[in-house]
Every structure is written in structure tokens, then in C-alpha cells.
Amino acid sequence: xxxxxxxIVLVCTLLLSACxxxxxxxxxxxxxxxxxxxxxxxxxNRVHYRDEGQGEVIVLLHGTASSLHTWNExxxxxxxxxxxxxxxxxxxxxxxxDQENRYEVEDDVAFVNKFLAQLKLNRxxxxxxxxxxxxxxxxxxxxxxxxxxLTLMNALGYPQTRWPPAIELAQWPLMDKxxxxxxxxxxxxxxxxxxxxxxxxxxDAVVDRYYELSRYPGNLDAFPRRVKARLDTDADKxxxxxVPTLILWGREDIYFPVENALRFHQDxxxxxxxxxxxxxxxxxxxxPSSSLTDFLKxxxxxxx
Numbered sequence: 042x043x044x045x046x047x048x049i050v051l052v053c054t055l056l057l058s059a060c061x062x063x064x065x066x067x068x069x070x071x072x073x074x075x076x077x078x079x080x081x082x083x084x085x086n087r088v089h090y091r092d093e094g095q096g097e098v099i100v101l102l103h104g105t106a107s108s109l110h111t112w113n114e115x116x117x118x119x120x121x122x123x124x125x126x127x128x129x130x131x132x133x134x135x136x137x138x139d140q141e142n143r144y145e146v147e148d149d150v151a152f153v154n155k156f157l158a159q160l161k162l163n164r165x166x167x168x169x170x171x172x173x174x175x176x177x178x179x180x181x182x183x184x185x186x187x188x189x190x191l192t193l194m195n196a197l198g199y200p201q202t203r204w205p206p207a208i209e210l211a212q213w214p215l216m217d218k219x220x221x222x223x224x225x226x227x228x229x230x231x232x233x234x235x236x237x238x239x240x241x242x243x244x245d246a247v248v249d250r251y252y253e254l255s256r257y258p259g260n261l262d263a264f265p266r267r268v269k270a271r272l273d274t275d276a277d278k279x280x281x282x283x284v285p286t287l288i289l290w291g292r293e294d295i296y297f298p299v300e301n302a303l304r305f306h307q308d309x310x311x312x313x314x315x316x317x318x319x320x321x322x323x324x325x326x327x328x329p330s331s332s333l334t335d336f337l338k339x340x341x342x343x344x345x
Contacts, residue, residue, distance in 0.1 A: 064253055064256040064257070066257065066258050069135065069253060069254065069256075069257050070135055072253070073108070073110065073134070073135055073250070073253075073254060074089070074135065075091075077091040077092060077093045078090075078091055078135075079091070079092060080135075081156070081159060083152075083155060083156060083159060084140075084152070084155060085139075085140040085141065086131055086136060086137070086139060086140055087136065087137070088128055088129070088131075088136045088156065089109070089128065089129045089134055089135035089136050090109065090126060090127065090128035090129070090156075091109060091116070091125075091126070091127055091128075092124070092125075092126050092160075093116055093120040093124070093125045093126075094119065094120030094121065094122070094123055094124045094125050095123075095124050096122055096123045096124050097123055097124065097166065097189070098123070098124045098125075098126060098162055098164075098165040098166065099119055099123050099124070099125050099126070099165065099166045099168060100126050100127070100153075100157070100162075100165045100166070100167050100168065101115065101116070101125065101126070101127040101168050101169075101173075102127075102128075102130065102153070102167070102168065102169040102170065102172075102173030102174070102176055102177055103127070103129075103130065103133070103134075103170055103171075103172075103173050104170045104171025104172045104173050104174075104322075104323075105133075105171060105172045105267065105268065106133065106251060106255065106264065107133060107134075107170075107171075107251070108129050108133055108134030108135070108250070108254050109127040109128055109129050109134060110134075110250055110254075111170065111323065111325065111326055112125075112127050112325060114325065114326070114329035114330075114333070115325050115329060115332075115333055115336075118329075118333050119333070123166075126160070126162075126165075128156065130149065130152070130172075130173070130176075131143070131144070131149075131152060131263075132144060132260060132263035132264065132266070132267045133254070133260060133263075133267075134254050134257065134260075135254070135257060137257055137258060137259045137260060137263075138259035138260060138262060138263035139263070142263075142266055144263070144266050144267045144269075145271060146175060146176060146179050146271065146272065146275075147179075149176040149179075150176060150179050150180045150183055150184075153176060153180055154180070154184060154187075157187070163187065164186070164187055164188070164189050165187065165188065165189060166188075166189050166190045166191075166192070166340070167180060167181065167188050167190070167191050167192070168191075168192040168194070168336075169191075169192070169193060169194065169196060170194040170195060170196070170323065170325060171194070171195055171196060171197060171297070171322065171323075172197055172272065173194075173196075174193040174194055174195070174196020174197060174198070175196055175197035175198060175272060177191060177192075177193065177196070178191060178193060178196065178198065178278075178279065178282055179275075179278070181282055181283075181284050182278050182281045182282060185283050185284060188284045189284070189285075190284055190285045190286070190287070190339070190340070191282065191284050191285070191286045191287070192286070192287040192288075192289065192336060192339070193286065193287070193288050193289070193305060194289045194290070194323075194324055194325060194332075195289075195290055195291055195294050195297045195302075195322050195323070195324065196297075196301075196305070197272050197273055197297070198273075198276055198279055198301060198304075198305060199273065199276045199301050199304055200273045200274075200276065201272075201273045201296070201297075226248065226252045229248050229251045229252045229255070230243065230248045233247065233248060233251065235295065235296075235321075236294075236296075236321055236322040236323060237321045237322070237323065237326075237327055238291065238293040238319055238320055238321035238327065239319065239321075239327065242326070242327060279304075279305065279308045279309065280308045280309070282308075282309045283310075283311070284311070285311050285312075285339075286305075286309045286311060286312040286313075287312070287313055287314075287315075287335075287336065287339040288302050288305050288306055288309075288312055288313070288314040288315070289314075289315050289317070289324050289332050289335060289336070290302035290314070290315070290316045290317065290324070291316075291317050291320035291321045291322055291323070291324050291327060291328070292316050292317060292318050292319075292320060293318070293319060293320060293321050294321050294322045295321070296322065297322060299316055302314060302316060313339065315332075315335045317331060317332065
């Protein structure tokens with residue numbers, strides 16, 4: 042839990058900061074799309090995704106407050122030999138808020154299933170980071186025949202003893218309302234420096250990406266709804282995971298401790314694990330080369 046003094050400081054700072062107006066949608070789309078970007082109409086939403094490469098299909102799911110861009114280095118490497126698909130989940134990135142405020146894990150599982158069905162994909166290798174990992178393992182329990190392999194990266198799964206400050210604040214009455222209007226850039230920089238182990242990797246470009254995409258129309262309002270979902274429940278289902286599973290974990294993650302990686306490894310019979318020292322919550326961004334190498338070894342040895 043956040044200390045009361047920290048809460049007071051954060052609240053005062055937020056109230057003294059400029060209002061968090063949304064940024065122009067067209068400007069953001071131009072900046073954060075490329076030639077691989079596509080938009081899919083799905084269930085009342087306009088889903089931003091990228092589809093790159095050829096071969097067996099790997100689907101990458103990002104975490105809370107993130108976007109498909111978190112996988113840039115992985116996608117660059119994987120697309121040389123696989124078909125790589127990643128999307129902005131509802132409430133994040135250029136997809137924007139879900140039009141019916143559907144943000145429970147079962148809603149995300151349904152979303153992924155409809156998304157893959159629209160692309161006419163039957164069986165995929167599913168990779169998820171943080172919230173994306175939570176969605177991925179739940180999907181593998183509900184639709185095991187659709188998942189060829191599962192990779193969990195600092196994933197949600199077990200009851201949380203603490204949350205990053207932005208998530209905890211957004212769960213508080215009144216603060217949830219304030220944060221739909223006020224969310225200054227410095228909070229993103231501060232939060233990312235907690236999430237990354239090596240602060241030098243938190244460049245201006247990285248902070249700008251998280252900050253600016255949070256201002257895509259509707260995303261600020263969606264954030265409190267997102268983090269109030271039942272995210273760290275149903276851990277008893279984890280033992281039901283039956284597909285080959287790889288667990289990748291940054292040892293220095295202060296909110297998703299390495300003990301959780303060991304619990305996943307114990308609870309999932311057909312699993313292997315790699316833990317990275319001096320890496321925080323985002324191994325695919327903080328240690329892209331080593332994490333990708335270990336993933337490719339897993340693919341070649343246990344799946345293909």
C-alpha cells in the first residue's frame with residue numbers, strides 16, 4: 042500500500058498540474074502507426090494491430106498502460122521467421138476505450154478470441170506481458186486447443202500485495218475521477234523508472250510514448266475502469282494450464298516478485314523458466330536480446 046504521506050504529495054501535485062487534455066487523434070495515429078499497422082472494426086471498436094512476417098503465428102499481448110510498441114524489438118527479430126501479430130488492447134494505445142466498458146479478464150479473453158477468429162487463425166503461440174500474461178493464461182485455460190504454446194512474462198496471476206502507485210491511486214474513490222482529467226507527464230517518467238531496473242533506459246522517447254498514447258481520446262477515462270477489474274483473482278485456475286509454457290521474468294520487478302515466477306513454474310506442469318538479473322518488469326524491452334534468444338530456444342526445442 043502507498044503511505045498516506047505519499048498519497049497527499051501525489052494528490053497535491055496532481056491538482057497543481059495542468060489538466061490532462063486528450064491529444065489530437067489524427068496526430069497520434071500518424072506518429073504511432075507504420076506500414077504494418079492496420080485497423081480492424083470489432084465489436085463496436087476500432088482495433089489497432091500489426092501483422093508482420095510469415096510462418097507460424099505468434100500473438101503478443103501487452104500490459105496495463107502499454108501498447109503494441111512494447112514488442113518492437115521482439116517483433117523485429119521474430120518476423121524474420123514467424124508471422125507476428127500484436128494489437129493495442131481495448132482501453133490502450135490507438136484502439137482507444139471499449140465502447141461498452143468491458144474490461145474484466147473474461148472480456149479480454151472474448152476480445153482475443155473474436156480478434157483471432159476475424160483473422161481466421163485457429164492455433165497460435167501466445168505471449169503475454171503483465172496484464173497480457175493474465176489474459177494469455179486465462180485464454181489457454183478456456184481455449185486450450187487454440188494455443189500451441191504459452192509464454193508468460195512478469196505476468197499477473199497470483200494475489201497482489203502491492204500495485205504500482207498509478208494503479209493503486211486509480212482504484213481510490215475520488216482519485217479515479219481526478220485521474221481521468223489530470224495525469225501529468227512526470228508521473229509516467231516516475232512510474233517507468235520504478236518499472237525498469239535500469240533507469241537509463243527510460244528515455245524521453247519511451248516516456249513520450251506512454252504519456253502520449255494515454256491521451257488518445259477516451260484512454261484516460263478507461264484507465265480507472267481497467268485497473269478496477271478483478272485482475273489478481275482465480276489463481277486456482279493456473280494448475281489447469283496444459284499447453285507447453287515458458288516463463289520469463291525480470292528478477293528486480295518490485296511489484297510482480299520473482300516468487301510469482303516460481304509459483305507459475307510449480308503450478309504449470311509442462312513449463313520451463315528463465316529469470317533475468319538486473320531486469321525489472323519488462324524483459325522484452327529491458328533485455329530484448331537475451332529474452333528473445335530464450336524464447337526462440339523454447340520454440341525450436343519444445344514446440345516446432
